Amino acid sequence: MDTSNPIGIFLVSSGSNGERLLFRYPDGIGESPEETSKNPKNNPYSVKITENFCCDDSHSAKSIFSNIDKGMLTGYADKDLANLLAVKAPLCGKKFEVKINEVLFVGFPLHIFGSNDATSRRQMSTLSSFNLVFALHGSSDESLIASYQDIAKHLVVGLRHEEERCGYLTQQKNIMWTIQDDVAMLPEDQRCESPFKIMLKKSQLAKQLKKVHDDVCKTGVVQLYINNWVHISVCLPHKVYNMSLPSDCGRLFKPEAVKKCLASLRPYHALLLMVDENSLSNSLPLDSSPSITRLLRIVSPLKNLQTLAADADLSLGQVFQIASHLVLWGKATIIYPLCESNVYVLGPRTNTLVNSALGEKFVEQFPGMSLSAIMAEFSLPSPLGEHRDVLGLPQQQAQEVKMVVWMLRQQLLLQLHTYVYLMPCGVPSQSQLTPQSGGNNSDLEIFLSGMKRASSASDVASVNSDELYPPKSPSIEITNEGNVITSETRLQWRLVDQHLSALTPEQRREILAVPAASNPEDLHLFAKLCLYFDGHHHLEEIMYYENVRRSQLLTLLDKFRSILITCIHEDKVTSFWNS
Known part of the structure; x- marks a missing residue:
């Protein structure tokens, strides 16, 4: 049994006549199966035991008196559900969540006549607020709960719109009340059918709520018109992806997988349509944004989202919203643009x-x-x-x-990316990094002394003199070996010092001990990219954010390979369907 499916759907109203359960589906019984077996005949003088006081084991008590039987909610009378699920006015317009034992009730209550002017017809209505609630398994995670609350919000907003437009909800409420009162007036031996089953024949809203429950369980997609007027189109993303999997794959998508993918969407990603472009364009509603059609015409697995935004003359934020919408509905997936290095x-x-x-x-x-x-x-x-x-x-x-x-x-295919870790193997001794007396200073030694030497009064005087008498050419210093050190080189050293400030002194010393660190340009680039060498950023991401060519990046990694470790594995963003 799929625990992400709802146990039931409930519609509760509040007003001058109190709280009332208008509709529930599936139609569960009022008492638990165990009580029904113990009391096969309805005896008005029998005492119903609702708790097992003799059993100390909470787990066994829970198994005996479970509120879920064959996928339906049991053990709750209609009046109890009405009192439990109806909320007061201050809680309207907020997410609703109540957990009792192993059952979790989630919904979105709304107040009907908020700031709108009530007409004479509306003033006669006894309905002030209502709540649409899904009953879920208590082990449901937060992303699944948020998805059902979102579905409930779409539905109640559409119902309130129709109530304020033409009194649709009041009309359906009166139909449901009449059916419940008619059944309650019948003798018990003549109540052969539940009032909620009769509503499915006479109430349009009851039929639509049943359709919502069935569609969520089967496909995860809810598409309907409330009162043939308000269009509702929502989905459960993980359910949509699970429907596309083969029956023998032996795995299911988790509710949070798709949302984690969307949260990690980046401009360097590409969009791969999972359905035909023409069929996707034809399935769009009439009031859909023209930006979606414009993007679908030029979408290609060879272009990243930033390129698509430029080609479609759209902002990057619009492209992100469209791409997230297509991925959410299972119409597209996120990949890295196709290239020979993939x-x-x-x-x-x-x-x-x-x-x-x-x-x-x-x-x-x-x-x-x-x-x-x-x-x-x-x-x-x-x-x-x-x-x-x-x-x-x-x-x-x-x-x-x-x-x-x-x-x-x-x-069928999984793309692998290269990730880099900064892993210094051993810390060299200070004598290896300190210039030897009487020897010629190398560029690395001059760099080390320049980084470690504190500024003196002569430096300040030199700066002040430079401000008063700006030189016509950069200051140049020549070492004993004949190497030229310009002011631009010293500026690079200061930038390197800033980039490496987050590292420990031992890590800095070992980086400077690499022979390639004697080249100021290589050292500056390495220090700039050092923050990406934590195993969480692949090469393609580094190339995009730092505007570095692949050949340049691979050359740099090869020069500093003595303190770097590279590994290849999939990206959790683009391979969430295979995780």
Whole structure:
């Protein structure tokens, strides 16, 4: 059983006539199954035991008197639910959450006649507030709770709009009240049908609430028109992704996985559509933003989001919102733009059977090609450029790119990124870093002494004299070895000192002991990138934020390889579907 599915949906009203449960689905019984078995006949003189005072074990008591039976809520009478789920006016417009034992009630109550002018028709209404509540399992996490509260908020806002427009909620409330009163007036032996089941035949709102519950359980997508007027379109992201998985994959998306991906979205990411562009454009509502259509026309797995924003003449924030919306609905996924340096490997959960259903789809898409042969090429991590036939025709190379894109859409490939760790192996002795007396000073020794030497009065006087009499050319210092040190070099040293200030003295000494540190430009670049060498930033991210070419970055890492450790693994942002 999927514990992310709701146990039930409830509609509660508050007004001059008190609190009342208008509708519930599924229609649970008023008492627990154990009580029903103990009291098969309705005896008005029997005493119902609601607590087990003789049992000291809380776990066994919980198992005997459970409020969830066969996926339905039991043990709560309608009056108890009305008193529990109805809220006062100060709590309206806020998220609602109450947990009792293993059942969690979440919703979004609203006050109907807030700041609007009440007409004579509305003044006659006895309805002041209402609450739409989902009953969930008590172990539900925060992201799942927030998703159901968001669905409840969309629905209650639409209902309040229709109530203020034409009194729709009051009309449906009167229908539900009438059915409940008619059933309550019947003798007990003639109550063959629950009033909530009768509502499904006579109340349009009851039918729509049932549809909301069923759609959430089946597909995770809720799309309907309240009173044939207000369009509601919401979804449970993890449910949408779980529906796209094969039945034999043996895994499910967690509710927080998609939202973590969206929280880590960056401008250097690309957007990969999971459905056909034409079908996606045709499925958009009539009042959708033209920016979505404009972006869909130029979206490509070869372009990052920043490039898409420039090509579509949209702000980067708009592109982020559209991309997040498409990912949330399972219409697209986040990848790194395709290039020859990308490293791909088969995913750990890829179905490698020769006669799989994906193999047949692959042959239909690419006649004459074998999916097993293509997957064999990615059995070991390798750059995408190694799979490209340099001597092939342009049409053949384009088809190879299409095959990679198809495999990414089917979640067969996993991209690996290189992460860097600053791991000094050993701290050199101070004698190795201190200039030897009587010897020639090297550039590294001059750099060390320049960084460690405190400013003196002569330095201040020199600065003041430079301000009064600015030199025509930069000050130049020549070492005993003939090396020239200009003012620009000294400025780089000061910047290096600022970048390395977050490191420990031992780490700084070992960095300066690397032979490549004698080059001021290399040392300045290394110090600038040092904050990324913590294993949380891959090379592509460093290249984007620091505007560094890949060749330049790889050369720098090779020069300082004695104190760096590199590892290759997937990015949790772009591979959340494979985690």
